[in-house]
Amino acid sequence: MKIGLEVHVGLPTKTKLFCRCKAYATEPNTAICPICTGLPGAKPMLNKKALELSVDISNALNCTIEKETSFVRKVYFYPDLPKSFQITQKDMPVGHSGTLKINNKVIGIRRIQLEEDPAKILREDNYTLIDYNRSGQPLVEIVTEPDITSEDELRVFMNELKSILYYLGVDVDQDIKADLNISLSDSRVEIKNVTGLKNLIDAAKYEIQRQEKLIKEKQKISQETRSYSEAKLSTISSREKESDEEYGFIFEPDLTTYSLQSIKPKEPVYVSEIAKEYSKKYHVNESQLLEIISFDKTSLKIIQSFAGKYEMKSILNAILSFKRYGKSELKEKFIEKAIKLIEKGSYLDGEVISALEKGKEININNNVVNTDEIDSEIRSIINKNKQLLEDYKTNKKAMNSVIGMVLKKFKTNPRIISERLEYILSNEFKV
Amino acid sequence: MNSYEEFSKKDKPTDYFIKLSEELSKLNEELNAFNVISESSKINKFPISVKDNLCIKDMETTASSKILKSYIPPFDATVVSKIRGKNNFSFLGKTNMDEFGFGSFGVNSEKCPKNPFNTSYVSGGSSSGSAIATSILKYHISIAESTGGSISTPSAFCGVVGFTPTYGSVSRYGLIDYSNSLDKIGIMARNSNDIRFMYDIIKGKDSYDTTCVDVKCNNENNKTIILIDELIKGINPEIEKSFLELVDNFSKMGYKIKHKSLPFIEKAIASYYIIAMAEASTNLAKYTGFKYGFKNENISEKYNEFFTTSRSNFGKEAKRRLVLGTFVRSASVKDMYYSKALKTRTLLINELSKVLNEGFILSPVMPIKTPKFDEINKFSPLEVYKTDILTIPPNLCGFPHIAFPYKYLNGMPLGAQLITKHWNDYAIIDIVFEWENNFKYNFKYNLGSL
Known part of the structure; x- marks a missing residue:
């Protein structure tokens, strides 16, 4: 079994990729201008912050980052695409030939490219609405090699990727979108536009079963594009001949080539490595530790600063208790007090946590319980x-x-x- | 003195602009120089016209295409706002052109522009209207645009000075794209002083156009004129005779004349048309009859049929370039055409830069005499493309060049073209200034004289 992914990640920039409109406005068609609606005469100008973030991501995924990057026009006709071409990357992407380690296995990263999102189409029964707020939002596309070989690997890969992105300041959560390539035979089946991690796993699960069944019945699997239906929990053929697509890419002549050498990437955080190291060193449960730190900078910072000073088990206990009962954000000084209570044999319940948050002194004698x-x-x-x-x-x-x-x-x-x-x-x- | 200064110093009768507007509207019915003429109440300062592919806020802008009919841009092109910022000018109107800039003679427009010297002759294109306007108005400067010769050719045919600056010196923001890596906004005027005056206003960096940069323009003149054999060999004998007289004049003015052979220059035409059409076919893709200009009312059609219906509004030459441009960038033949054309351009820039370091390239603007309308019909599209051989090399490579009239032959002006190296723009403007000591401009019309 071979699974490959094309993950689309929205970048948290203030403005859009090629204009100065607010990147994430809610009221439809309020953050629009001649550039992102493709009016005649308008020209793109690159958002440097988006370029920096794409370099951060490429670096975190161990990609080769060339000296320069440039953009292309990908021409196709669709009502959500105001210029009838998308500005994206092809021969000179920001990053290529990278890797991501999961469970002692290496998943290849083919390329990482920066591109603009099309507008959003809202289909109603008798009419269709278009919201251009989304047109020109910055996206990074992460294309993997078809190295994923199970549903479980897919889940671990996605969690690891999301965590890396989170620590780079790209918190994608449920917005993550991906195209999924699954082949159990020689034919590659592409499932387009799956939104959210749960749907991605479900779509993969269904498609694997579908292809297994066809193989068992000695039927041919056709090379095609399918879409995932959340309601039906199944994939449906899109009747789209993907091999015939002809985008006629040309160099985007309104932009220049951009130097990547001057961009200093942000240091990535690999939580699975930290979880592995700490669980060995301090004898705590690796998966529990991973769960705590995967998407929580504060917890990680607290763990790192208290490691060695207190028992790791007490640190984790304190963090978990705060996460369970606490009303405000984790604070290092409260956690430290909690750790001290734990180490004296106290049990942290909601009352204790609330008292700690209010800065009250705790009489631990009443609370010592094993x-x-x-x-x-x-x-x-x-x-x-x-x-x-x-x-x-x-x-x-x-x-x-x-x-x-x-x-x-x-x-x-x-x-x-x-x-x-x-x-x-x-x-x-x-x- | 430039015309702006002269115009400002003179007293004008109170009904000056109303009269000007009336006279212009009347003559325009015959010559089709303008697609839009501003209301006379809005003209009260030095009149400037703008090619119809440049956006002016609240003024219909169509690039002479039916597909953009009644499109009113909500923003000014950067050059327009720079001129507006000076507060000393009025926008007289939008000038006629070949649809989207696709043409050498001006005939690819619904309202056919005519040569002011003789209306049975073409005006040249694609900035046809800008050249005619400059040729008929006593005090006038026109903002034009050139992709492959669209400033030089009509300037030569209508007997005005046409300047195309270094690619990247004037912002293209607000220019309706033909071929983004080739499009250059330039100036037409009745003398070199006006060209310099307006160039200083419109040039300079603009954050809205990534390809536009601030580089100091030079004025290096080593008093050497270079004639490229391959450019001279195919020209009409009558033109050649007159041109050699011009060369003699430059020699008398103290210029050293050098001959050079550069066979590679002939590749420029193929390279130019491939790049231009490839880019044009992507630029035209946005005209789907959906958001602006021509609107397809049949919104229940499937999108493919919907935009196909809309695109039937393109003119014949636009359709030709769409088809050819889409072909040359398609995956299976891209390396043969588009990629090769880009490499050819790079090689040609290097080759020509070496030559231009030795001196200025001088040639006629067109290898043929100004054609009559009935002659144009006999040309095949390929023959038309080939007439651009003299204007394409500097346009393809982004070298600054200037067209200027040097003789009147049987009542029609003849134009020559000087090319120089990148960012040496002032040098060629100054050479034309020098030439003006030996030459008397002879315009048929002088509307708005004081």
Whole structure:
């Protein structure tokens, strides 16, 4: 199985790629000008910030960055394309021949290019609306080699990529769009325009099954373009002959060639490497650590500054407790206080976190609990009494007796027991 | 003294501009110089005309194409706003041209422009209207544009001075594109002083045009004129005879005359037309009858049919260039045509730069005499393209060049062209100034004389 991706990433610039309009305006057709609506006589001018961000991304994905980059016109006719050509890149992209490591495997990055987004089409029953606010928004297209060989790799790749982008200041979240190439045989099937990570995985899952079935039935898989339907959870043939496409690329003569040598790329952060290193060094769960830091600069900064000073387990515990109960953003000084409480044996519940956030002093004597002992008592009661789990599925109050039993053994705050019980039920017994 | 100074110093009757406007409108019915003439109430300062492919806010701008009919731009081209900024000029109107600049004789326009010296002759193109306007108005400067010879040719046929500056010295923002890597905005006037005066106003860096830069223009003159054998060999014998008299005159003025052979220069025509058409076919793609100009009312048509219907409004030459331009950039033949044409251009820039370091290239503007309308019809498209051999090399390479009248033959003006190296623009303007000591301009019309 071979999976390749073309990922489209919107860049967080203030203005559009080739004009001075606001890049992300909400009220339709308010951020438009002669340039992004393609009026006769208007000419593009490159947004330097977008170029810098595309260099950051190319560098983070270990691409070769040539001395210069230039743009081309890709001509095709569609109502969302005001000039009837898109300004994009071809022979001189910002980056090429890069790599991204996932699970000890290397995924090749073919090219990274900067281009403009077309306008947005809103189709209604009897009419179609066009919002030119999107026309000219800056996009980076990341094209991979077909090196991904499973749905799981696809997920890991996307998460890793998104995290790298996040740390470069390109927070894509659900806006990420991709074209997916999947071939289980000699025929390449392209699924165009899938939005969001969940849909991407679902589309891949469906298409893999579809092609497997065809192979099993000894039927031919045709080389084609398909689209993904979120509602039907399936892919549909687009009846588009992709091999015949003729864009007639020419050099964009209104722009020049741009030097890339003078741009100093931002230092990338590879969270999976950090998670691996720290989990080995400090004996904590790698995937839990990865989950905490993948899209959270503050947590990463806190972990890095407290590593070695405090137990990693306590640091993570403090961060997770704040994430669970905290009302404001993580703050290093509160986390440090929390870590100290944990290391003295205190249990952090919502009340404690809220007190910490308000800067109140905590009397730790009332709160010293060894949660590990509580946890093992809870497990032992449930294991001896499996019927409780069945009852719990229909009646949430069925577990109240457990709290009572634990409370008899440990004279402590019932809320703590209740929270631990809830945690164990969902994480360990999966109910 | 330039005409602007002369005009400013003279007293004008109160109805001067109204009278001018009336006379102009009347003559325009015969010559078709203007697509749009401003209302007389809006003309009260030194009159400037602008080629109809340059956007003027709130004034219909069509590049003489049906597809842009009634299009009113919401913004000024950078050259227009620079002129507006001086506050001393009025925009007299938009001048006729070959549709989108596609033509050498002016005939690719619905309203056919006519030569003011004799209306059975063509005016030359594509900046036909700008040349006619300059030729008929006593005090006038016109902003024109050249891609492959669109300033030199009509200037020569209508007996005015036409200056095409170094590519990149004047902002193209607001110019309706023909071929972006070749289009240059320039000036037509009745003397070299007016050219210099207006060039100083319109040139200079503009953040809205990436290809426009600030480079100091020079005035280097080593008093050497170079004649390229390949450019002279094919010209009409009558033209050649007159041209050699001009060369003699330059010799008398103290210029050293050198002959050079540069066979490679003949590749310029093919290279030019391939690049120009390839770029033009992408520029014309936006005219889908959807947002501006001609609007296709049949919005229930499928998009492919919709824009195809709209594009039937292009003229014949525009269609020809669309088809050829789309062909030469298509993937399977691109290396044979488009890519090769770009390489040829680079080689030619290098070759010609070497020659231009030794002196100025002088030639006639056109290898043929000003044709009559009935002669044009006998030319095949390829024969028309070939007549551009003298104007294409400097245009393809972005070298500054100037066309100026040097003789009247049977009542019709003859024009010669001087080419110099990049950013030596002032030198050729000064040579024409020098030439004007030996030459008397002879205009048939002098509308608005004081």
